Structure formats: C-alpha cells, structure tokens
Amino acid sequence: MRRSWLPSLITLAVIVFLFAPLVVLVANSFNASRFGGEWEGFTWNWYEKLWEADEVWESLWITVKIALSASFTAMILGTLAAYALHRFRSWLQDVHSLLITLPLVMPDILMGMSLLALFVLTGVETGLLTIWIAHVTFCLSFVTMVVLGRLQDFDFTLIDAARDLGATRVQALKKVLLPLLLPGVLAGGLLAFTLSIDDYVITFFVSGPGTTTLPLRVASMMKTSRSLPVINALSTLLIASTFILAALSFRLQRRA
Amino acid sequence: MSTDRQSSKQWLLTLPSLAWLGVFFVIPAILVIVTAFRPADLHGGVGAGWTMATVHEVSDPAYLPILWRTVWFSGVTTLVCLALSLPMAFQMARVGPLMRQVLLLLVVIPFLSNFLIRIFAWKSLLHPEGPLTRLLIWLHFIPEDAMLLNNAGAVLLVLIYTQLPFAILPLYAAAEKFDFGLLDAARDLGAGPWRSFSKVFVPGVWRGIVSAAVMVFVCSLGQYVIPQMVGGASDEMLGSKIAQRVFSDRNLPHASVLAAGLMLVVLVPMLIVAVWQRFGRKEAVS
Numbered sequence: 001m002r003r004s005w006l007p008s009l010i011t012l013a014v015i016v017f018l019f020a021p022l023v024v025l026v027a028n029s030f031n032a033s034r035f036g037g038e039w040e041g042f043t044w045n046w047y048e049k050l051w052e053a054d055e056v057w058e059s060l061w062i063t064v065k066i067a068l069s070a071s072f073t074a075m076i077l078g079t080l081a082a083y084a085l086h087r088f089r090s091w092l093q094d095v096h097s098l099l100i101t102l103p104l105v106m107p108d109i110l111m112g113m114s115l116l117a118l119f120v121l122t123g124v125e126t127g128l129l130t131i132w133i134a135h136v137t138f139c140l141s142f143v144t145m146v147v148l149g150r151l152q153d154f155d156f157t158l159i160d161a162a163r164d165l166g167a168t169r170v171q172a173l174k175k176v177l178l179p180l181l182l183p184g185v186l187a188g189g190l191l192a193f194t195l196s197i198d199d200y201v202i203t204f205f206v207s208g209p210g211t212t213t214l215p216l217r218v219a220s221m222m223k224t225s226r227s228l229p230v231i232n233a234l235s236t237l238l239i240a241s242t243f244i245l246a247a248l249s250f251r252l253q254r255r256a
Numbered sequence: 257m258s259t260d261r262q263s264s265k266q267w268l269l270t271l272p273s274l275a276w277l278g279v280f281f282v283i284p285a286i287l288v289i290v291t292a293f294r295p296a297d298l299h300g301g302v303g304a305g306w307t308m309a310t311v312h313e314v315s316d317p318a319y320l321p322i323l324w325r326t327v328w329f330s331g332v333t334t335l336v337c338l339a340l341s342l343p344m345a346f347q348m349a350r351v352g353p354l355m356r357q358v359l360l361l362l363v364v365i366p367f368l369s370n371f372l373i374r375i376f377a378w379k380s381l382l383h384p385e386g387p388l389t390r391l392l393i394w395l396h397f398i399p400e401d402a403m404l405l406n407n408a409g410a411v412l413l414v415l416i417y418t419q420l421p422f423a424i425l426p427l428y429a430a431a432e433k434f435d436f437g438l439l440d441a442a443r444d445l446g447a448g449p450w451r452s453f454s455k456v457f458v459p460g461v462w463r464g465i466v467s468a469a470v471m472v473f474v475c476s477l478g479q480y481v482i483p484q485m486v487g488g489a490s491d492e493m494l495g496s497k498i499a500q501r502v503f504s505d506r507n508l509p510h511a512s513v514l515a516a517g518l519m520l521v522v523l524v525p526m527l528i529v530a531v532w533q534r535f536g537r538k539e540a541v542s
Contacts (some may be wrong), residue, residue: 004449007347011359014344018366018420021377024387028380038390081273088266096270099277105471106281107478107522109495113502113515114284117291120301120508137280140273198370201481205502218372222485228380235373242369250361 022239029232046233053230059217063197066128066213070135071143071192077136078143078192079185085144086151103141111138112205119206126208134206135199139192146191150184187252194245214238285519291512302508314513319497326494327521329408330476333415337423337472338465345427345464346457349434360428367421375485378414379405382486406488414482422475423468430464431457470529474522494518 029047033040050056085097103111115134119126154177162172200215207216218234221227292310297303348359366374381388382404392398404410434457442452458465480495494514501511 004453006449007343007350010340010343011347014340014420014424015359015362017417018363021374021381021417022366022369024381025373025377038387077273077276080269084266084269084273087269090266092266092270096274099274099281103277103281105474105522105526107475107495107518109478109480109498110285110288110515110519110522111281113498113511114288115280116502117287117508117512118280118284121287121291133280137276140276144273194368198368200370200372215370215372218370218376222372222376222379231373231376232380235370235376238373239365239369243365246361246365246368250357250364 025232026236026239028229029236031229031232034229046229049230050233050237053227055212056214056217056230056234059212059214062128062211063214066131066135067193067196070132070139070196071189073132073136074139074143074192075185075189078140078188079147079181081140081144082147082151085148100141100144103138104145108138108199108201109205112202115202116205126206127211130206130208131203131211131213134202135196138199138202139195142195143185143188143192146188147181147184150181150187154180183252187249190245190249190252194242194249288512288519289516291509292516294509294512296507296509310509310513313510314517319514322492322494322497323517323521325491326477329412329415329493330473332412333419333476334423334469334473336412336416337420338427338469340420341423341427341468342458342461342465343453344424345431345461346453348424348428349431350436363421363424363428367425371418372481374418375414375482378410378417379486382410405486406491408487408491411483411487411491414486415476415479418482419472419476422471426468426471427461427464430461430467434460466529466532470525473525477522478518494521 030042030044031039032043032045081096081100085093085100112134115130115137116126118124119130124130158176158180159172162176163169167175198215199213200219203213203216204219207213212220218231221231291302293306293308295303295305295307295309348356351359380386383389384403384405389398389402389404392404393400393402398404438456438460439452442456443449447455477493478495479493480499483491483493483496484499494517498511498514498518501507501514
C-alpha cells in the first residue's frame, strides 16, 4: 500500500523544531564567542566560570533539598490518593477525583498567586516552607495520575491468589501489591522531582529572601548579559541530567 | 459492621490528599475571589471592609485589548499545535514499537527540560547577534536591520514551542488506540490518503483532539514569562498584568480581580467540553 510521505516529513520537522534551540544552546556552551552568532573556537571557559559561581551551587543545593522533600511527600500522598480512587466508588471519590484533576489544568500563575494570597492573609512568612507546600500541591496530582495508571493495569486476582495460598492481608499487600506497584510509585516520584526542580512561576510567587532556587537564579542571571554564556553551560548540564532522569523514568514505567 | 470498616478505611486513605488539596488549593482559590472585593492597604496587604472599586477599575476598556490578545495568542497557538501534532501522532502510532519509544522520548525530553532554559534558548537564537538572525540575513530572507525578538511573532513562536508536547502527548495516546485497519478499509473503498486521514482518522481520535486543544488553550492563557522575555511592550498577556500588580505595584486586590477573571476564562472552555461530553454520551446511549 502506498503511504503518504507527508506525516513523516512533518514528524521530522517537529523533532528538528523541538531540538534546534537546545542543540544551538549546547553548542554555544563550548563556543568562545559571547553571543554565539558564529563559531570562534572551542572553549571550556564558560564551564570554569560556572564552577566558580558559588551562588549557582548554593541555589542548586536549595533546589535539590526542596525537590527531594516535596517529591517524597507528594509520592506518599499521591499513592494513597491513587489507591483510594481505584479501590472505592462513591460520592467522596467523585469529589476527590475532581480535586485531583483541577490542579492539572490550573495555570501556574493562578496557583502561585492564590497560594501567595493564602500566605499573606494568614501571615505566614514566605521561605523554604512555603515553597515546599506549593511544590507538594502541584506535584500531588501528577503522582496520583501515574500511580493510578499503574493500578489500572494491576491484576487484583494476584492478591486473592496470595490469600488462597495462606498469606495474611498484610503479607499479601507487602509481598505482592507493593513490589508490583513500586516502579509506578517511583516513576511518579521521579516526575514530581523533575517538576519541582523545573518550576519557576509558582516558586517565584511563594519564595522569600534567601530561598533563590535554581530557576529563580537563572532568571536573574538572564537579566545581566555578562553571565549569558555561563547560562549556556549550566543549561547543558541541566539538559543532560533531564535526559538521564527521563530515560530512568521510562525504564521504571516499562518494567512489569 | 463490615461496611463501617470499609467506610472508615476509605476516609483514612482519602483524607490526606483531600485535606491537603482542600487547604492549599481550594481555600487559596476562594481567597483570591474574596480578595477581589477587598480594598488594598499601603503595605502591599489587604485592608478591612468590602469594596467594588477594584472590580470597576478593572472593567476599564483599557484591559480589553489585553484580554483579547491573550485569547487570540492562545487560539492561534492551539490551532498551530493541533495542525502539527495530528500528523505527528498519526505517524507515531504507525511506526514500529522501538521507533515509537524513540519518538516518544524525543518529544518528552525537550518537554521536561527546564522551561526557562527553553525560552532562553530561543532568546539567544533570535537575538540580533544570534545564529538564526545571521543565517536569515545571509540568505536574504530578512533585511539587515530586522528584529526577530521583542514582537508578537516571537511570543507566538515560543508559545507554540513550549505547548507543542501538550498537544502531541494526548493525541498520541488517542492515535495509539485507533484501529489502523479502518484506514486500509477506506483505501480499499477508493479513498485517497487525504480523504482517509480527514474522514476516518480525525473523527477516530476526536476525543484526543478535544483534550489536546483544551490543554494547550488553557496552558497558554496563563502565560506571562514568555511575553515578558521574548515579547515587546505591546505583547503583554493577562498573566503579565497579574504579575505586574503583585510584584511591581504590590496591589493584591487588583491582581486578584484579574486572576479571578483569568479563572473564568480558563473554566469556560473546560465547562463547554464537560457539558459537550455529557451530552455526547447521552446521545450515544439513546
């Protein structure tokens, strides 16, 4: 059968479109030219400058601290939520499911703005705590969705089988459900971790003095042209780590 | 007895996430709506009493062009994203399983890369000294003094760039479930490639198209970083104004009125889809 070449051409064009800016960015991080208009020779210079930029590493540490604690909390809350959504059918779960879905479509700026309103009106000082709260809130729904997808594929007769073979309820949960569910839970946690590290808009609203996360740092670096090539170097490292995390998450989700 | 235990177990499992979202999602959203009717105080906080003054201020016709531009940018972004994603999802669902995984990973990686970095990449690409500008001048596609940055075109381009994966992923999920045997049948009955694509494939993934369109449209509506970084002074969107009111003017009530307005604009397309799906389902049953 003759197939049209148009869809493959468009697919190729879209992939090129998606990657072109990233490729130019990575190439320019090794380019001696400041603006990257043309190639002026290979250099490690920008990476050396990045290595010396202490405030970047300080921000990275804050970001990782928040991402780890927020994704861990979201992982636990999200797994419980997914289990409840899958296990029960009631008005409570209808409300629950609506509440889990809404944050997925709420624009970032509205979520940031409304959390800021909450903190201002209750007199909570913005800082690490408020960023953590905000990150758990927007990660929770994503984790729930990933774990729920996993639960829908799960064969619950396996638990009955374990029970028939003499396992107690707790044993069945621990030895059958948990190991099979774990890749999904970890994939959800990993997604939450990437989302948390990536977030700029919501964090911008709820951050306080001394809590400049990496995206906030990048945004302020973008305002001074002196540090532009250093952002190229930092971006290259971040894209590389995203690549590794994404590949890892893919493997986790595919493993049965 | 057993149902009692079931019910308490259900509450125990549901309560943590329900309470969290209640306190940190529902209450803040309500607070924004309430704050819209409060006066501002001088310290960037919210004063006592109630007022309709802020709502009247924002009904100023000066805000209409911004609202219109926000909807217009989001609409164009949605159409372009759908036009590119439909053939792409079609292609992704047709290739072998390995190629499919590779394509999916290729879509997801830029999507998961830092949002700011992607905007920054475009900013340096479109920069007057940047590679794209130089290439286009060299090819005589644009005049020597052309500015690719700080205009509506740049905002649209970057909007499309950042929203594209939001369209590709749901459409791919729909296309994966599509029975491609139907296309062979259409061809056997004499339909050309375009006809079988538009009359068989597109209706087959209709639900995916709707959810992709809503996703892209709603996500574009709330953008403010993109117009701020690659747009000019006359390319502000509703989000830009909200951020400006919060951070520059420190006027929370004013920002709240705009935010409540944005909430409405976001909810309307979603309500339409929800009602339409209800209606569609009833139709299918009867």
